[in-house]
Amino acid sequence: MIRLLNVSMMPPDVGQPVLRNLTLTVPQGEFRWLLGASGAGKSSLLRLLTLETRPSAGQMDLLGVSISQASRTTLRNLRRRIGFVPQDYRLIGEWTVFDNVALPLRLRGASERDTRREAFAVLEWLDVAHLADKRPGTLSGGEQQRAAIARALIGRPEVLLADEPTNALEDAQARRLLATFQELVEMGTTVIVATHNEALIRETPAASIILQDGTLAGTDIQDGIAALRSNKA
Numbered sequence: 001m002i003r004l005l006n007v008s009m010m011p012p013d014v015g016q017p018v019l020r021n022l023t024l025t026v027p028q029g030e031f032r033w034l035l036g037a038s039g040a041g042k043s044s045l046l047r048l049l050t051l052e053t054r055p056s057a058g059q060m061d062l063l064g065v066s067i068s069q070a071s072r073t074t075l076r077n078l079r080r081r082i083g084f085v086p087q088d089y090r091l092i093g094e095w096t097v098f099d100n101v102a103l104p105l106r107l108r109g110a111s112e113r114d115t116r117r118e119a120f121a122v123l124e125w126l127d128v129a130h131l132a133d134k135r136p137g138t139l140s141g142g143e144q145q146r147a148a149i150a151r152a153l154i155g156r157p158e159v160l161l162a163d164e165p166t167n168a169l170e171d172a173q174a175r176r177l178l179a180t181f182q183e184l185v186e187m188g189t190t191v192i193v194a195t196h197n198e199a200l201i202r203e204t205p206a207a208s209i210i211l212q213d214g215t216l217a218g219t220d221i222q223d224g225i226a227a228l229r230s231n232k233a
């Protein structure tokens with residue numbers, strides 16, 4: 001469960017909040033599109049939910065943990081339960097795809113045997129197992145994106161957050177990725193996907209979090225589509 005109550009977020013060097021008075025709840029095991037025009041605050045909200053930044057006001061509960069009261073150890077453990085696919089992939093260029101994907105489990109001290117088994121399970125799930133020994137720079141954008149998704153999934157997160165994950169994907173690949181997200185939802189994972197992909201959200205209507213100028217502007221998918229269109233105005 002994700003619960004925000006009057007949450008605002010102000011980056012340290014910015015004079016005003018980029019998110020204002022957000023109040024929303026996403027029950028565990030549900031899917032949400034995260035929609036809004038460019039600059040509306042989608043990435044900022046994802047940064048809050050990945051615990052990269054903290055609210056400057058309000059109350060945020062993630063997976064039963066109240067963020068404002070949590071110790072560093074609690075927050076570190078909580079981060080492990082949240083998978084994130086950043087817009088720019090953030091794969092380490094000198095490492096193989098396998099080593100990139102294995103990183104979260106290695107950091108947790110998992111055995112090499114378990115790490116290999118899990119890494120290949122997610123690489124196969126994302127159809128990139130054949131690229132395990134390649135360096136990210138030699139892959140297409142879509143392949144890098146799937147490697148980044150595999151890295152987000154390796155720890156079997158309870159919450160998966162993805163920032164424009166279909167950007168570099170062909171239509172058929174985007175649909176398959178969405179099917180993977182739906183499988184995760186069926187397994188009880190909360191999935192939040194920021195996107196500008198109007199065709200995809202039309203095909204898969206779902207409840208949405210719609211942001212406008214850093215505030216919550218609604219939850220109805222049709223309003224979300226209208227917000228996306230204001231991008232192109």
Ligand SMILES: Nc1ncnc2c1ncn2[C@@H]1O[C@H](COP(=O)(O)OP(=O)(O)OP(=O)(O)O)[C@@H](O)[C@H]1O
Nearest residue numbers: 011013014018036037038039040041042043044045
């Ligand atoms: N650390 C920061 N410092 C200064 N401004 C910031 C910072 N983070 C976000 N902003 C500002 O907050 C607003 C929201 O940005 P954000 O990246 O969250 O929007 P977005 O909806 O993800 O946009 P896009 O769809 O273009 O990725 C923008 O005006 C941005 O310039």
